[in-house]
Amino acid sequence: MRLSKEKAPYLFISPFFILFAIFGAFPILFSFFLSFNQWDGLSAMQFVGFENYLLVLTDPWFWKSIKNTLVIFVLTTIPQHLIALSLAFILNSAKVKFKEFFRSAYFLPYITSSVAVSLIFMTLFGEHYGIINAVLKYVSNFPGVEMLFNLINAELPIRWLNSAKWLKPAIAILITWKFTGWNMIIYYAGIQKIPESLYEAAEVDGASLFDKFFRITLPLLKPIIFFGVTMSIIGNLRIFAEPMILTGGSGGPGQSGLTTAMYLYKTGFEWTQFGVGSSMAYILCALIVTLSLLNNKFFNKEI
Known part of the structure; x- marks a missing residue:
């Protein structure tokens, strides 16, 4: 059977849509359907309406996990971007040699296995x-x-790992070390797009390094910073592997290292309450969307 020229392209791109429908769209839609049902994975589903959402929203352990996650998010996002931005600005200087080596060295933690990194930091801590x-x-x-x-x-x-006071900072140190290099590469790419003539004109006017950074680099990088912060919101509110390994899956003393993703995993796969776990996932998704929109509103005023 011969296909027309109009239909042939759809045949070639169909594998992507088929795989996306099976492994992307179906799990999302099924999880949404599951959030309105009670199911342990074996017995028949029982429709419960919004009962799962009400159960999650009135669960003190869920709110504790949200608090832990937000604290870790703040402890990681702020230093992560400050360090990454500073490193990118320094690395862009013509006086810095071996730039390729430093770019690779700073980016290496990002591509390193989270499990391997967490095990190493367990020893360091x-x-x-x-x-x-x-x-x-x-x-x-x-x-x-x-x-x-x-x-x-x-x-x-x-x-570090046996104290409710120091466990969250320990997790934050690990995540900051792992993801700072990724943000640095993003900022470095953005700085590379800033015309060199702006810095040359600033030098003629007697601008210092401090003036160049705050009056040229920082204002022109605001769209890149918006992207980086948005990705940090999405990534840091879903942290799972690092705190899971550092606490041995227990959540640490006083559950101070229990993140929302960990609690979601425990609810669904350890306690087999898949409906409650699905509703928890959508509440977490709503929180991420809300913070992303607030971030977007803030940067729209600044950009």
């Missing part, structure tokens, strides 16, 4: 033999550092 505590103990002898430790109420050795 060790209470008695971890490198991080060893370094902190060494620098604690420097003038002024002990006062800083007292200010933040830090007692050495810090129980």
Whole structure:
């Protein structure tokens, strides 16, 4: 059978739509349908309407997981983008040599397996033999550092993974280390598109490095920053693998490391409450969309 020239292109692109329908659209729609039903994966489904959503919204552990996730989001997003933006600006300088090496080195953590990274950081965060505590103990002898430790109420050795106070910062350090390089590459690409003539004109006017960054680089990078922050909202509110491994799947002391994605996983696949888990997923999706829209509204005023 010969196909007409109008129909032939649709045949060639059909594999994508077939795979998307099976592995993309169907799970999304089925999960939405499942959120209105009670199902353990084996017995017959029972329609319960909005009961699953009401159960999730009145569950104190769900709100605790939301709080944990938002705290980790703030602790990671702000330093992540500040460091990435600074590194990109420095790397763009003509005085920096071996740029290809530094770009690869900073980007390498992003493509490294989350499982491998988490296992390594479990060793680094060790209470008695971890490198991080060893370094902190060494620098604690420097003038002024002990006062800083007292200010933040830090007692050495810090129980990073066994303390409700320090578990979220530990998770935040790992995620910041892993994703800063990705943001740096995005910002570096954006800076590369800024005309060099602007910096040359600024130099003629006697602008300092500080002036170049805040009066040229930062204003012209606002669309890129908007993209980076939006991706951080989507990614950091769905964090799962890193806290799951660092806490051994338990959520840590006082469930201080329990993220919403972890709680969703436990609800659906450990406690086999797939309907409740699906409704939880859509509530989390609504939170991500809301924060993304607020971010969009903020940057639309700034851009």
